[in-house]
Amino acid sequence: MNFSDDFEDSLNKLIKWLTIVSLIAIVIWCLISLVRFVMPKEEKKTPANTEMINEDFINNDSGDEAVRELLDLNDSTADGDVSIMLNEEEVKTETAGNHAFTVNVKEMPENLYFATMKNDEIQLRKRQIINQKVGENYIDSVLSYGTLERWNPETFPLKVYIQKNPEVPASHINELKNAFVKWQDTTGGFIAFAFVDSPEKANIVCTYPADFYRTCDSNQSSLTSKQYFSYDQTGKITKSNIELTYKDCNGEVYAEDLVYAFALREIGHSLGLRGHSGKFQDKILYYPAPNKNESVRPEINVADVNTLKLIYSVLPDKTNQEFSEEQLRKLIRPEEVWGDTFERTPTSEKAILYNIERSPDVPALHIALANYYSEHEKYDEALAVYSRSIVLLNDAEFKAKVYARVGDTYSSQQRYLEAIEAYKLSLKTLNKKQSIFSVYFNLGFIYYQQGKYADALQAYQKAIQFVESKETFYRLLMNLTGVYVKVGNNTDAQKCADKAYSLSKNKDSQYLVAYTRFLNEDYAGAQGFMEQSVEEFGGLMDYSLLAQIYYKTQQFTKLQELAQEAKEKYPNNPPFTFE
Numbered sequence: 001m002n003f004s005d006d007f008e009d010s011l012n013k014l015i016k017w018l019t020i021v022s023l024i025a026i027v028i029w030c031l032i033s034l035v036r037f038v039m040p041k042e043e044k045k046t047p048a049n050t051e052m053i054n055e056d057f058i059n060n061d062s063g064d065e066a067v068r069e070l071l072d073l074n075d076s077t078a079d080g081d082v083s084i085m086l087n088e089e090e091v092k093t094e095t096a097g098n099h100a101f102t103v104n105v106k107e108m109p110e111n112l113y114f115a116t117m118k119n120d121e122i123q124l125r126k127r128q129i130i131n132q133k134v135g136e137n138y139i140d141s142v143l144s145y146g147t148l149e150r151w152n153p154e155t156f157p158l159k160v161y162i163q164k165n166p167e168v169p170a171s172h173i174n175e176l177k178n179a180f181v182k183w184q185d186t187t188g189g190f191i192a193f194a195f196v197d198s199p200e201k202a203n204i205v206c207t208y209p210a211d212f213y214r215t216c217d218s219n220q221s222s223l224t225s226k227q228y229f230s231y232d233q234t235g236k237i238t239k240s241n242i243e244l245t246y247k248d249c250n251g252e253v254y255a256e257d258l259v260y261a262f263a264l265r266e267i268g269h270s271l272g273l274r275g276h277s278g279k280f281q282d283k284i285l286y287y288p289a290p291n292k293n294e295s296v297r298p299e300i301n302v303a304d305v306n307t308l309k310l311i312y313s314v315l316p317d318k319t320n321q322e323f324s325e326e327q328l329r330k331l332i333r334p335e336e337v338w339g340d341t342f343e344r345t346p347t348s349e350k351a352i353l354y355n356i357e358r359s360p361d362v363p364a365l366h367i368a369l370a371n372y373y374s375e376h377e378k379y380d381e382a383l384a385v386y387s388r389s390i391v392l393l394n395d396a397e398f399k400a401k402v403y404a405r406v407g408d409t410y411s412s413q414q415r416y417l418e419a420i421e422a423y424k425l426s427l428k429t430l431n432k433k434q435s436i437f438s439v440y441f442n443l444g445f446i447y448y449q450q451g452k453y454a455d456a457l458q459a460y461q462k463a464i465q466f467v468e469s470k471e472t473f474y475r476l477l478m479n480l481t482g483v484y485v486k487v488g489n490n491t492d493a494q495k496c497a498d499k500a501y502s503l504s505k506n507k508d509s510q511y512l513v514a515y516t517r518f519l520n521e522d523y524a525g526a527q528g529f530m531e532q533s534v535e536e537f538g539g540l541m542d543y544s545l546l547a548q549i550y551y552k553t554q555q556f557t558k559l560q561e562l563a564q565e566a567k568e569k570y571p572n573n574p575p576f577t578f579e
Helices: 003-038 050-058 061-070 121-134 170-186 256-271 302-311 325-330 349-358 363-375 379-392 396-412 416-427 433-449 453-464 470-486 490-503 507-519 523-536 540-552 556-569
Strands: 092-096 099-103 158-162 193-195 204-207 225-231 237-244 576-578
Touching (some): 121 302, 170 193, 170 256, 256 302, 349 363, 379 396, 396 416, 416 433, 507 523, 523 540, 540 576, 556 576
Parallel strands (some): 158 193
Antiparallel strands (some): 092 099, 099 576, 225 237
């Protein structure tokens, strides 16, 4: 049993454990609900314990914050926030007896959910689980053009050939060998090497080409070493090639510590740590940067080992030998770590630009750069790079995904007509269900923003056919609720709100459950939900809707008390007035 097997087994056990814990939490909640059902009830009607369900569904604060960011129904934290207040000409005052009642808050949010280009909350939670288990790592910076390439451990030890070149100092060859031994020792023997006397027998071939690029740049430095894989006709890895030089661009022989540092880096690339991280160092992996001005012998640190553990627990996109059924059962799918191949972008603009500089004709790199720009709201730059990548692409499905991203980017700029055209182009050749869902989902969002509610309804109804997860279904139902309200179909609006609430009992779905009941004149049902919402969340829209319920049912004493409470909480923008 080696550390990779231990790690794979531990990670799989962790995921199973988390599933069991979630099931236990659901059972406990059901038991608590049953007890509450049979116990004497207070006069106030309340739905199930929302806070506990929130914890069960979201499982951490960041998920709840992401939900609030996408659909901010009732923000109770910003006293001066008037984004959901009515305009002066929209305010209406009603009278009942000697009382005047005025509502100042919009009943429905103006913005719906949008299928954002950033990783969704589920993917983020998976990453949090992995990071918690693995420890410090740089897993987002190890991919080569969005793919994971590594060896099948069944073929270890990897055979290594080092070219014999009389011009290369013997001490350099020794340092190169020392670097291989260092990787082997640091991983406890999981990574194993054996030196051979010919390149034909080797998995890793180290050479000193006579034409190695040595031109000095503005900083009087030059390329020191490089690594790349060779493949057979089926796409399997045949060799890792490491090319080195023994002197700098000025003809000076490198110090031994620098040679050792170069070798550590290229061997790391050969093992699968192939990306270049701009987050930690410039154009290198996480272990210390070689520096010709500082003779410091670098070490492989804990982040290097943790990252290596992780990539050897993930099914690679490319390898040298097919995996057995037993191996496959222990491996994590790469989508669980990075998303699909289209979503796998480095986290650093510097890292992407560096790779584009080396390989300008690789379309995936340009797409990665455009994704980065779009996620950082540099929309014009993103559109320019997307256009460049489309020209380079031959794969129809890949091109369709780019058109979808172009649509997302135009939508972020509220250039809706252009977004619609881009989405329609993407639908012509899209095949993946989740991608098709996102396009129809976003088309529904755009039509809603344009006031084309019938078109929005049609787009969302098409999106239903491609739902693949509980989270996406929840968001779709929340949006559908809003559309049905706009077209006056309050019956279907309540059905959608109820289903969304059953999937995720949070403040947003709780509000819509109450609001659709209010529209259908089920004031008693709406009151139970809203009294709890005011108590737990106390948002502007919570107070406003509960006030309307009290007004419709002529509970004027409660309405007067609620008005005082709301005025104290929101003195600058009270959600309603009652005098």
